[in-house]
Amino acid sequence: MAVGTTTRRLHHGRDMIGRKEPGADGGAVGRFHALLSLHTADRWQALRLSLAALGWVALVAVSLAWNLGQAVDHRNDLALQTARSFFQLLVLTRRWNADHGGVYVPVTPDTQPNPYLDGPQRDVRVAPDLTLTKINPAYMTRQLDELATNGPGVQFHITSLDPIRPANAPEPWEAAALRRFATGVDEVWESPRQEGERYRYMAPLYAERPCLACHEDEHVGDVRGGISITLPELAPLPLRALLLSHGLVAAAGLALILVTGRMLGRAHHRLRREALFDALTGIPNRRFFIDQLTAELRYDSLPLVVVMGDIDYFKNFNDAFGHQAGDEALRSVAGVLRDAVRRSGDFYARYGGEEFVVILPQTSLEAALRIAESIRRGVADLRLPHPRSPFGVVTMSLGVAVQTECGCDGDALVRTADQSLYDAKAAGRNQVAVRCGTRRTGMTDAPAQGAQLAGVAR
Numbered sequence: 001m002a003v004g005t006t007t008r009r010l011h012h013g014r015d016m017i018g019r020k021e022p023g024a025d026g027g028a029v030g031r032f033h034a035l036l037s038l039h040t041a042d043r044w045q046a047l048r049l050s051l052a053a054l055g056w057v058a059l060v061a062v063s064l065a066w067n068l069g070q071a072v073d074h075r076n077d078l079a080l081q082t083a084r085s086f087f088q089l090l091v092l093t094r095r096w097n098a099d100h101g102g103v104y105v106p107v108t109p110d111t112q113p114n115p116y117l118d119g120p121q122r123d124v125r126v127a128p129d130l131t132l133t134k135i136n137p138a139y140m141t142r143q144l145d146e147l148a149t150n151g152p153g154v155q156f157h158i159t160s161l162d163p164i165r166p167a168n169a170p171e172p173w174e175a176a177a178l179r180r181f182a183t184g185v186d187e188v189w190e191s192p193r194q195e196g197e198r199y200r201y202m203a204p205l206y207a208e209r210p211c212l213a214c215h216e217d218e219h220v221g222d223v224r225g226g227i228s229i230t231l232p233e234l235a236p237l238p239l240r241a242l243l244l245s246h247g248l249v250a251a252a253g254l255a256l257i258l259v260t261g262r263m264l265g266r267a268h269h270r271l272r273r274e275a276l277f278d279a280l281t282g283i284p285n286r287r288f289f290i291d292q293l294t295a296e297l298r299y300d301s302l303p304l305v306v307v308m309g310d311i312d313y314f315k316n317f318n319d320a321f322g323h324q325a326g327d328e329a330l331r332s333v334a335g336v337l338r339d340a341v342r343r344s345g346d347f348y349a350r351y352g353g354e355e356f357v358v359i360l361p362q363t364s365l366e367a368a369l370r371i372a373e374s375i376r377r378g379v380a381d382l383r384l385p386h387p388r389s390p391f392g393v394v395t396m397s398l399g400v401a402v403q404t405e406c407g408c409d410g411d412a413l414v415r416t417a418d419q420s421l422y423d424a425k426a427a428g429r430n431q432v433a434v435r436c437g438t439r440r441t442g443m444t445d446a447p448a449q450g451a452q453l454a455g456v457a458r
């Protein structure tokens, strides 16, 4: 809690012998609230919030990547099914043709007799101006291929590693696929990897029984080549929609984390404040005091002073004026502490009941006694009437304990301050007593009797 404040104290507020530097106002309770908000727990809270936000963004990013992958897979699956269907349709058409031993069509400028087809019945003249020529499956496929090439849709290419017609030679991708078919692979495909690329599919053509009528040297099941299919450009991925939806989800989640985090942070801060500040007087409570003293001891803020103050005859005051008046008196006394303990780094708290406590790090005994005395005088100067006190007004006794050596024990320091307070009470109240370490070094006389504070403390 006090990290980074120890060195600063040497330069700000009051110096080592307790002189107050100009402008070292201290800010009292506000200062302690600032101390609170700098607490490590708050930093953890911020770290946790950042981690939650990072985790959420990472989660949304993973979801985006997964959805994108799914969209790509879905598009490729669809393309594969389309290409397969198209290939099967071609195979069926070829089988129909082969089952009929080829089909005859009129010879036209675009459909000339097939030079790679032998046999006496290749061309049949059925009328003086009509000659029919036989179209076998390969010629039919090639003609369809040429028709498709001129169209905007699916394109395909019949080819083999050893084509009868040289123009049917495979391109490199087709040749590689044909070589794989020879090893038993049933189909190959390639998805587009960048804009402008097309989905490609290729499957082998196997020799079937009707084929053997023309291809006597082949056997049923032999790979006779293959047909490669190139699909038109696939539907674009829903990238924009995915980015937009995930961006919105990420932003909504971040906003929720931020808002919830802030609400939790505020609730946490309020709870901490309630846990560390006294509800009646609004100043730090005993728990905050213990935290603060522990921090000062950790940083060896020597000489370290603890001052304990206790309102005199407070039971009588309550009895005389009632508890509410007693509460009001406690609030007024807290105000005196607020005014008297102003140096940045000094600390005061309500220890419990009508007891108050002050921590003065790096403070000389002389300066500490001066502050204790100003508190005592401040309480008396409140002039709160107290008919059941010999002083006639509400007063306070204070005990000072000074720790000058390292390795201090907080409990011992508080105990010593308490013993000093007991000394002050025993000596008649409304005065300041001091002990250094566990040794009793002196005691003030009641200022009402005119004793000099510094002289008594020696």
Ligand SMILES: Nc1nc2c(ncn2[C@@H]2O[C@H](COP(=O)(O)OP(=O)(O)OP(=O)(O)O)[C@@H](O)[C@H]2O)c(=O)[nH]1
Residues within 6 Å of the ligand: 280, 310, 311, 312, 313, 314, 315, 316, 318, 322, 323, 324, 325, 326, 327, 330, 352, 353, 354, 425, 429
């Ligand atoms: N009004 C009010 N009284 C409180 C509060 N806390 C403690 N007290 C009272 O403070 C009184 C303390 O009494 P004692 O411990 O006997 O001490 P004292 O009467 O001040 O006597 P000396 O300390 O010996 O001078 C008790 O009557 C408590 O009820 C509080 O929050 N409000």
